[in-house]
Amino acid sequence: MSAGAVQAPRAGKLLISTRRTELNQFSRETCGNWEQPPLVSRGWKHRQSRGDYFNINSQREQRPWPETDGTFHSLSLDSRLVSSLEALSISVPTWIQKRAIPALLQGRNVLCASETGSGKTLVYLLPMVHKLLSCKSEASSDPQGLILVPSRELGGQVTSVAKKICAPLNISVRFVGGGHGNKAIRGQFFGNSPDILVATPGALSKALKLDKVSFSSLHYVVLDEADTLFDDTFCDLIEGILMHTQIASQASDMQGLQRKAQLAIIGATFPRGIGKILSKVTDLVSIDIIKSKKLHFLMPHIQQLFKKLKTLDKTHELLQLLKKHVSEKPDIGMLVFCNNASTVNWLGYILDDHNIKHIRLHGQMPADMRSGIFESFQKGDYDVLICTDIASRGLDSLRVDTVVNYDFPPTLEDYLHRAGRVGRVGSESKGIVVSFVTHAWDVELVQKIETAARKRSSLPGLKTSIKDPINFCDIIKEEHKI
Incomplete structure (x- = not known):
């Protein structure tokens, strides 16, 4: 560097990181509203993209709730x-x-x-x-x-x-x-x-x-x-x-x-x-x-990893994650989400064969069988819960620090709910969400998520108002915003 050269300041910590460093994005780098940012997932519908990945790195130490006072x-x-x-x-x-x-x-x-x-x-x-x-x-x-x-x-x-x-x-x-x-x-x-x-x-x-x-x-x-x-x-x-x-x-x-x-x-x-x-x-x-x-925004305090895989490679990848989790984080919960009950059961048999202690939960279980399953997971009797989206809505998951989307969720709403199982108020860890991406329709959702992360915008296409199906258009009261 010449004596008169001015060194450009660093743009802060990495927001997006990937093995293709030219697609990394620092947290202080911005992207215009009408600008289409470069995406790691751009070519993920092609078979040669298998094995590619990118991280949305956590940008905060804890949930970014505004401070409150009083009682x-x-x-x-x-x-x-x-x-x-x-x-x-x-x-x-x-x-x-x-x-x-x-x-x-x-x-x-x-x-x-x-x-x-x-x-x-x-x-x-x-x-x-x-x-x-x-x-x-x-x-x-x-x-x-x-x-x-x-x-x-x-x-x-x-x-x-x-x-x-x-x-x-x-x-x-x-x-x-x-x-x-x-x-x-x-x-x-x-x-x-x-x-x-x-x-x-x-x-x-x-x-x-x-x-x-x-x-x-x-x-x-x-x-x-x-x-x-x-x-x-x-x-x-x-x-x-x-x-x-x-x-x-x-x-x-x-x-x-x-x-x-x-x-x-x-x-x-x-x-x-x-x-x-x-x-x-x-x-x-x-x-x-x-x-x-910040409704419908990605959580800035949670690490989110997306991996492009062949369908046949998902089970091996999950087993590696589970074995590492069990050895490094005993007594810490992990949720593994599947899109249907048959996959939950099939995956459970695979984990049985590898002597990985777990419990299963899905809506096709008889009521008597379902009773107490999540409570048993909460108490720490089991550290791995394989489940459908029945476990993604509203349930207390403070002991969970890892969510795995074995099947990528079918909608962006489902992704937000699953990701929201980690990094909750009162949780001791920020948590990580790992998503396996296999199908073309998965890639389309991932591209929307990556774009929203790079633009720091809400996820697209999610409803934000009430409308009457016939003529209820503009008579809603002005919304109270936080």
């Missing part, structure tokens, strides 16, 4: 409820709790969409319990709070959290799950009705048909993991259940003898098809949208 007392919650939280060592609200809880306490219907692991269970649970405490003197033989969840596993987890909070408050909680016949449904509704009912759509639909539950006293309805509840699997059931309820369109509807129920819609990605169903039960203008500015 739950500052949110005007019932003092008895706050005392119950403090007894559980819960004292400082997360950023989404601080934004959404006041809106719900004011009697507004709310759609809350924020990243995985941000504390959304308490967002809806605390206003519900607060409301039930205020009307506890009213005699009722029917549930006053309803929480709909897409899976037995999530239902069990929500019920556990609710019971811990409600135990000292004389508020009863019960979970009703599907996978059983009518006799079992009748048995689950035997005796007094709970104050709060947590249920899966299938089980609740059966209970309604059998006339085992009434919604005449409902104060509060929650749709948790709404993007799943409104997909093709559940949407007809959800519509049928909501048609049995009376949803308020304004706060005044929640008063008096003919009061209607408040609605909370919760998710980590924005639900599709929501307007078509909800427009039948409430005025969509009544729904306040509270969403994160």
